Amino acid sequence: MISLLEVSGVSKTFDGFRAINNLSIQINEPELRAIIGPNGAGKTTFMDIVTGKTQPDSGQVLWGERNESLTGLSEAEIANRGIGRKFQKPTVFENQTVRQNLAMALKNPRGPLAALFFKEPRTDAVRINEIAGEIGLADQLPRPAGELSHGQKQWLEIGMLLAQDPRLLLVDEPAAGMTAEEREKTTDILKRAARTRSVVVVEHDMEFVRRLNCKVTVLHEGHVLAEGSLDHVTADPTVIDVYLGRSDA
């Protein structure tokens, strides 16, 4: 197990609001990690900073064995380093088929000319079928993604992340709006992915986090409040304070 991502002392202020305040988190490879916290705790901003959408005011984001700094790189560069991101709202290309969605995400040269003259190798079709099976959409490949149910779109987006073959998956509220049965399936997909990769799941839903059965980091007002097993952090008096003080947890 090696340290894959190291966020240390990162701060970010938006118009005077401290979204992230001296935040330090370390993710190993492979690892399944859940990040919980009330609204406004800085969960999404943390993801934005790691994926290059937002630049931190101070602090470091280091990646991989060579401790490469990710700050200052573009979203595409960071994605190609091996970080995949799933948005809170399912974002798939609704006008295109499930197959096209997965094919676009597959690890292949990313330049315009390479895409223009791209001829799909046979291995790609095999890989697409594999991933579709993994996310339970094997029989949906020719359908436009827009016709999928909410849960299926969430899985498709996770499938697109898997197709990118990243070392780290950042998954924002994967279970939102899902039925109990769908949640269970989502848990399985994420757990399986975390066998070989690092998976960071941001979630509101404690029941879902409990089922993931992994190390939990509690964020509050932009920094880490507690870290450990779910039972450990839920027994922490400061965590109880934060959660009981708010109704949206």
Place this chain on the structure above:
Amino acid sequence: MTQGFIIHNRSMMRFIGLLGLFTLLVTLGSEAMGTGVISTSLVKTLGKTLCLCLIAIAMDVVWGYCGILSLGHFAFFGIGGYAIGMWLMYARTETIVTESLARQVIPPTPAEVTDAIGAQIFGVVGSSDFPVIWSFADSLILQLLMVVLVPGLLALVFGWLAFRSRVTGVYLSILTQAMTLALSLYLFQNDSGLRGNNGLSGLQNIPGFESTPQATISLVFFWGSALALGLGYMLFAFVVGGKMGSIVQGIRDNEARVRFLGYRVEGYKLFVFTLTAVVSGIAGALYYPQAGIINPAEIAPIASIYLAVWVAIGGRGRLYGAVIGAALVSLLSSWFTGGGAPDVNLGFYTVQWTDWWLVLLGVSFVCVTLFAPKGIGGLFDYLIRKPR
């Protein structure tokens, strides 16, 4: 994906077939072929319409497929026209000047010839010196290169600056409007080197073919326009058909998702913007020899807005939709504004179409936007595909 590509190819083959048939019919009916069912001026109008269809499919690729609402593509069209117009005007004036000077007792020096050509061309703006931009005007090959290079480079630089700064949506549209407005205003100046508001004229006279009748010349240009439209259609069908098309449409629908998949969105936008600008330049270079004259009013901002209206009415995101929109609206426009449409006497008021055409166009645009967002091309979906 393979299925989608075949469908695309099938519609492409259908289009090429129809275009070929149309070209054949016009050729058989033209004055050059002796039948004269189709007048030479109509052949010119149809040839010009094909050029407009070509820039419309370019617009469809950049807007309908890639989601960049460029309101400046007519600037590239105009630049293509100016580039070829410079050679046409220079070469023709050179022929005339050489002939008249040859009657003199003392043979003219090359400098005298050049001065005389300059005086002929720029006399209208009170000058006789050749500006720097006319350096290559004596070479057809170099000017043809300019048709491609100048719009391409302008689009490359403009696009690089805009896309790198992540200017999108309505802000980008405004920037492209500003670009075409600035270019048009600059060209209106007498010292712009392109004869100010006089523009370049006499472009229908092709140097070296003085004795060829206009009927033949117009037919040849019609063929050229049809060929260019066919090739352009195939090129764009290829671009939007494969993985490139998948990514480009992804950028239109959700740019951030494409970025987080690891694609450099700027590079793709720049590619599409520049490629469509080059095709627009070529379309312009074929259009203006048929129109005979180009002046800065041609690249006024409104022209690029019309282009967007054609594509919207024809149907965004499908190449044949853009062709339908451009052909239908531009032909109707010249019919209505050219006095072809009979006035409607309502008793208390006479509707004169030269005044009311724009109102009619505006109302149709609003109706299409409200009731048929996929445009005329979208109606084919209802006809071809059976309801599920």
